[in-house]
Amino acid sequence: MTRLAVLRSAPPTAWFGLLVLTVVALLALFAPFAAPYGEREVVAGPFEVWSESHWLGTDNLGRDMLSRLIWGARNTIGMALLTTMIAFVVGAATGLLAGTVGGWADRLLAWIVDVIMAMPSLILALLLISIFGASTAMLIGIIAAIEATRVFRLSRAVAMNITVMEYLDAARLRGESLPSILWREVLPNASAPLVAEFGLRFCFVFLFVSSLSFLGLGIQPPTADWGSMVRDNATLITYGDVTPLLPAAAIALVTVSVNLVVDWVLHRSSGLKD
C-alpha cells in the first residue's frame, strides 16, 4: 500500500488526531509569526477580559494569553519531544542490547532499571530536581532518565522474543558483530511496537512536564508553558472565568490526539483487521 492509501484507510478518530497535531505543530513551529504579541511582552493590565485586541484576555502580569498559548505550545511540546527522543535512544539501545545479549549484562541492567522503577516517578523527579536544580537541561535529563527505564523494559521484552529466532543464529554463524546484529536483524523487527510506544511515552512525558510546571518546578518563568499558565491564572477560576482552563484543555487535546493516532498505528502494526 502506498502512503496515501494508508492515510486514506485511517479511521475518523485518527484523522482528527492527525489534524489537531498538524495544526498544533505548525503553530508551534511558526510561533513568532502566528502569535500576535511577543512571549514575554507586557501589553496591557493584568487579568483583562477577552477583547478585540486580546482575544483571550491577558494573564496575571498583563501578557497576551493567546500569544502565550502559542509560545507555550512551542516550549512544552518541544521539550517533551526532545525528552522522549533522548529517553528512546537510551532506553531502546540498552533494552535491545540487554534482550539480545542476555547473561550478566542483561541482569545488571534489569536490576538497575528495577530499582529506578520501584520509586514513584513524580516523587523521584521532585527529589532529583531539589538536588540538581530546575534548569531546562537538567529537567530534560531527569525526565528522560526516568522514562528511559520504561522504554528499556519494553525493548528488552521485544528483543527477547526476536533473539530466539533462527535468523539471529544464522547471523551469528555468519560472524556478524553485535552492533550489526542489533541494527540489521533486531531493530527492524522491533520497530512497530517501539513506534507505538514512542507516541504513548510522549504523552506521559508531556503530562509529566506539565505537572512539574504546575507545581512550579518545571519550565521556569518567564518562559511560556501550559502547565505554569494554569497555575499563574488559577485565581481567575474563582470569578467564573474559563481562561485558565484553556492551557489545561490544550494539554488534554494534544494528549488525546496523540493517543488516537497511536491507537491506529498499533492497530495496523499488530495486524488486527476490522
Next chain:
Amino acid sequence: MSETLLEIRGLTITARSGGKTSTLVEDASLTLNRGEVLGLIGESGAGKSTLGLAAMGFARDGCRLARGSVVFDGQDLVKMPERRRRRLRGARVAYVAQSAAASFNPARTLLEQTIEAPLRHGLMTRAEAEREAIALYTRLRLPDPETIGRRYPHQVSGGQLQRAMTAMAMITRPDLIVFDEPTTALDVTTQVEVLAAIRDAVAELDTAAIYITHDLAVVAQMADRIMVMRHGKVVEEGETAALMSNPQADYTKSLWSVREFRAQTKPPSSAAPHVEARGIVATYGDAPVLHGVDLSIQPGRTLAVIGESGSGKSTLARVISGLLPAREGECRMHGEALPPSYRQRSREDLRRVQMIFQMADTALNPKIKVRDALGRALTRLMGLRGRAREERLHQLMREIDMDPAIHLDRYPGELSGGQKQRIAIARALAAEPEFLICDEVTSALDQVVAEEILRLLDRLQRERGLTMMFITHDIATVRALADDVVVMKDGHVVAAGQKDDVLDRPTDPYVRTLMESAPEMDPAWLDRLLASRAA
C-alpha cells in the same frame, strides 16, 4: 443403505481481509453416513480445516459461509440461529484439534475438562459423567483410567493428552466428530497408539467422523472414504482402497507418488572422515541433553540423524555449528579440532560449515529482502561486492530454480513456504560450504514441496560434492536421501551404520519399534502392526 447424517451441498466459504475477499472453499459437497469415517486430505491451504469446521456450522473469525447448505440430521446449520448451533456443539458434534496442549486449560484437571460439556448441556449428572469419562479413558487405552483424570494437562504426555481430548469429544456420544490433524504433532511411536485408540473407539461407538490430515499413510488407516482437496476445491473422492490403488485425477496421482523419490546411494567408502564428533556432552543450563555422542561422516556422503522429539538431534546440530558449545568432547573437521563456540571460529571455519533450519519462516528475517539476505552472506563470507556479487546472486537464484528478476527484490513474506526454504538453502550455498547441516528442513513443508526440496538438495550435493548431515524424524525422508544413518534416543546414539543395515536389519529394539511405527500407504498396515504386536 445407511442413514445420511451430514450433507453439505455447494458450500462456498469466503474470507475478508484488508478489504479483499478471497474464496477458501468453493462449491464443496459431501455426504456422510452415520458411523462412517471420511478422510479429508490435501496440502496446507487446501481448505480442509475450513471445510471441517463448516461441517459443524462454524466459520473462523473473518470467514463466512457464503453459499450452499450444511444439513446435519435434517437441519440446515447455515440458516440456524447461533444459539441453537451452540446447543449442538459439544453435544451432538465435537471437535478434536491438532494441538491438545494448546486446547486444554492448564489450570484445571483433565477430568473436570472432560465432563464439562455434558454438565454444561445438562445431559448427565456429575457422577454419571465421571463414570462415563473413566469408561472412555479405558476405551482409549489411557494408563490408570481411574486416576489419570485427576492430573493436570502438563502431567501427562502429548499422546495421552490427545487421547484425553478425544475422550472429551466423545463423552456426549456425539453423532459426528471432526478430527483436525490429531496426530500431526506427535512422534511416530506415539502416533500409532493414538491412531489405534481413536479408530477403535470411533468404530465401537458407531460415531461418524471427518478425519483431516495431510498424511496419506495415516488417512489410509483411518478412513472408509477419502476426499482429496486442493485450492479449496474437491479434486476427487472415493472408497479408501479404490482411491489408494487407482487414483484418477492428476493431482491425486502426484500426491500418491511423492514418496517414490530415491537418491542414488553411494557405495561404502573407507575414506578418512570429513566431519567427526567425539564424546559430545551438552547441556541446556544444568539439564543434560547429550550424553557422549560420537559420529563421523565421510566426505561427499549424507548422514541422516533420526530420532523423536527430545532425542537431542537438533542440539547435536547446534553443537557442531558452534551455537551451543559442548561441555565435553570435540568436533573435528579433516581431523583438526574446531573451536567449540562460533565466537572463537575463524571466518573460514564459519564459511565451511553451513546450517539450514527447520522453519524458513523464522530462519529468514522478515524485514530483509532476498537480495540483501543472500548478498550479506556473499559479502561477509566470500568478500564479494558490486558487480561480482550481483552476478553470483543471479547464479545462486538459478541454481535453486528461482527467477532472479522476480524474486530477488521480494520480502520473505511474499514467497511461498517452499520458496522460502529454497532461499534459506541458497543462503547456505552462498558461502560455498564443504559441510551442510540440514535440521528438519522439510518437516514444515507439504509433501509435494518437500520432495522438490529433497531433489534439489540431492542435486546440489552431487554437483558440489557436499558432505551433509540431515536431521529428521521422518523415516521416508531418510530412505530417500541418506547413505548412512545414526539413530538417537534420549541423548544417546542407539544405532549407527549404513542405511540398509540400520533400517532393514535393526538389532536395537528401539530402532525396530521406530521402523514399524512409520505409517505405510497400505490400508491394512495398522491392523497388521497391531496384530503382530499382540502376538
